[in-house]
Amino acid sequence: MEALLIEGDTILAAFWMTIRLTAVSALGSLVLGTLLTAMRVAPLAALRAAAGTYVSVARNTPLTLVLLFTGLGVGANLGVELSDDIATNNFWLACIGLTAYTSAFVCEALRSGLNTVPVGQAEAARSLGLGFVKTLRLITLPQAFRAVVAPLGSILIALTKNTTIALVVGVSEASVRMREMIETYGDQVIQIFLGFAAGFVLLCLPMGLLFGWLSRRMAVAR
Amino acid sequence: MSYANLYEPPGPRGVRRNRVLAGAVTLVLLAIAYVVYVRFDEKDQWAADKWLPLLRGDVWATFILPGLAGTLGAAVAGVLLAGLFGLVFAVARMSEHAWIRVPAAAVVEFFRSVPLLLLIFFAFFGSYMVIGVNISAFAAVVFGLTLYNGSVIAEIVRAGVLSLPKGQREAAYAVGMRKSQVMRLVLLPQGVRVMLPALVSQFIVLLKDSALGLIVGYDELVDRGLNGIAANFSNVIPAAILIAAIFIAINTSLDRLAHRLGAA
Numbered sequence: 152m153e154a155l156l157i158e159g160d161t162i163l164a165a166f167w168m169t170i171r172l173t174a175v176s177a178l179g180s181l182v183l184g185t186l187l188t189a190m191r192v193a194p195l196a197a198l199r200a201a202a203g204t205y206v207s208v209a210r211n212t213p214l215t216l217v218l219l220f221t222g223l224g225v226g227a228n229l230g231v232e233l234s235d236d237i238a239t240n241n242f243w244l245a246c247i248g249l250t251a252y253t254s255a256f257v258c259e260a261l262r263s264g265l266n267t268v269p270v271g272q273a274e275a276a277r278s279l280g281l282g283f284v285k286t287l288r289l290i291t292l293p294q295a296f297r298a299v300v301a302p303l304g305s306i307l308i309a310l311t312k313n314t315t316i317a318l319v320v321g322v323s324e325a326s327v328r329m330r331e332m333i334e335t336y337g338d339q340v341i342q343i344f345l346g347f348a349a350g351f352v353l354l355c356l357p358m359g360l361l362f363g364w365l366s367r368r369m370a371v372a373r
Numbered sequence: 374m375s376y377a378n379l380y381e382p383p384g385p386r387g388v389r390r391n392r393v394l395a396g397a398v399t400l401v402l403l404a405i406a407y408v409v410y411v412r413f414d415e416k417d418q419w420a421a422d423k424w425l426p427l428l429r430g431d432v433w434a435t436f437i438l439p440g441l442a443g444t445l446g447a448a449v450a451g452v453l454l455a456g457l458f459g460l461v462f463a464v465a466r467m468s469e470h471a472w473i474r475v476p477a478a479a480v481v482e483f484f485r486s487v488p489l490l491l492l493i494f495f496a497f498f499g500s501y502m503v504i505g506v507n508i509s510a511f512a513a514v515v516f517g518l519t520l521y522n523g524s525v526i527a528e529i530v531r532a533g534v535l536s537l538p539k540g541q542r543e544a545a546y547a548v549g550m551r552k553s554q555v556m557r558l559v560l561l562p563q564g565v566r567v568m569l570p571a572l573v574s575q576f577i578v579l580l581k582d583s584a585l586g587l588i589v590g591y592d593e594l595v596d597r598g599l600n601g602i603a604a605n606f607s608n609v610i611p612a613a614i615l616i617a618a619i620f621i622a623i624n625t626s627l628d629r630l631a632h633r634l635g636a637a
Contacts, residue, residue, distance in 0.1 A: 192379055194379075194380045194383070194391060195391060195394055195395050195398055196395065197395050197398045197399045197402065198398055201398075201402055207621070207625065208617070208621060210624075211577070211581075211620060211621040211624035211625055211628070212581070212617045212620055212621060213581040213582070213583075213584035213585075213595060213620060214581070214584075215584040215585055215587060215588070215595055216584060216595045216599075216613065216616060216617055216620070219595065219599055219613070220613045220617075223599070223603075223609045223613070224413075224609060224610055224613060227609075229409070229412045229413070270378050273378045273379050274378060277378075277379075277380070277381055282380065283379055283380035286379050286380065287379060291379065308486075312486075312487075312488035312489070313488070315488040315489075315490040315491065316490060316585065316588075318490075318588070319587075319588065325488075325491075326488065326490045326491055326494060329491060329494055329495075330494050330498055333494065333495075333498045333499050333502075334498065337501075337502045338502065340495070340498075340499035340502040340503055341499070341503060343499075344491065344495040344499060347491055348483070348486075348487040348491060351486060351487055351488055351491070352483070352486045352487070355486045356486065
């Protein structure tokens with residue numbers, strides 16, 4: 152137990168990084184995922200094809216490869232520098248990779264949400280003279296969002312756990328700290344593992360409860 | 374399914390407008406692709422000598438095929454063990470005895486909420502301190518894949534069994550089957566069948582997760598591609614594209630299989 156107590160501050164700092172990665176990537180994926188969903192149902196075949204290809208590529212590639220590609224490809228090869236500070240730069244690169252990967256899953260969830268909106272809703276919107284963008288923005292997407300609150304919650308929980316893989320682009324979050332501590336405090340491996348595991352349970356459990364409650368509260372009564 | 378209900382079928386003006394928009398969109402997408410192309414080109418990533426190695430037999434024999442074997446080996450071992458773990462814990466969680474049900478639920482919920490990488494690190498770096506032996510990277514990866522995906526599979530199987538009509542269980546008891554027979558012969562086969570598409574999706578997750586092996590130095594496909602091939606020919610981008618293409622090919626065929634199983 153002592154190791155966890157002695158290193159309390161560094162553990163909290165590591166989990167703070169996990170939380171920041173999660174928050175930034177969650178926002179990014181929500182925006183990009185919504186945009187991709189709109190593209191996938193757009194009247195233009197080129198947009199549909201582009202978004203469809205993107206989603207099937209991002210969804211079927213291991214996150215490890217996506218993040219390595221962001222680090223080596225986007226960072227080292229494309230020469231994208233988001234900050235002079237290496238740690239900050241790596242943080243943003245990790246956020247880009249996590250967002251690129253997670254938004255594909257957000258898009259899939261939202262698309263299945265669109266399927267739950269009765270056809271009559273869009274038909275009524277069209278008969279009022281709303282075009283594609285307005286129909287989507289004012290009528291169908293808001294209802295789709297409310298239908299997929301629970302799946303979005305699962306995606307957020309998966310994202311929280313996936314931030315551990317950000318270590319391949321050099322972000323030191325919880326998993327890095329755990330490995331270092333296992334090496335330093337070899338006699339307390341089980342306690343260290345359980346401590347870090349508890350950290351993730353503490354992060355994910357409230358999210359699960361919150362999204363379960365939200366999904367019941369926000370469900371569209373039909 | 375088509376989403377044609379979101380917009381009116383365009384009239385003559387709409388068709389013209391859509392053509393212009395489609396042209397503009399295509400141009401924008403091509404422009405983005407071109408910028409990426411040029412930036413990689415500046416780093417020589419499209420040069421023939423970076424791509425030709427990917428066609429060479431010895432590169433496949435040294436890196437890609439062993440990597441693929443590593444990935445598939447971990448994935449197959451993971452699927453078998455996770456399937457077994459899932460079945461056992463699904464049944465345990467549906468037990469009538471609270472002293473079996475409650476611990477099984479706790480185990481499943483715990484491993485479902487711990488990141489896979491922590492499990493792999495615990496097994497790989499902690500095994501010597503805990504059990505006195507260093508385990509191989511392969512064993513650590515399979516350990517993590519089994520516990521994490523096994524817990525998810527347990528929940529999938531349980532949901533499948535719970536979705537069955539009550540009459541199945543009652544009829545089985547009525548013909549005189551014992552509790553274990555009801556589960557083994559009647560409920561589990563149907564529950565697993567209902568959930569086959571979800572199970573296949575989880576196997577895809579497992580296959581992708583096996584790439585985490587690279588972090589503990591397990592020779593799988595991503596590692597052999599990016600640390601093996603790219604180190605020898607400094608062709609990170611071509612190697613990453615090839616590895617991604619292999620994963621996408623495997624996963625989309627599994628995905629298609631899942632859809633077909635769902636339709637059947």
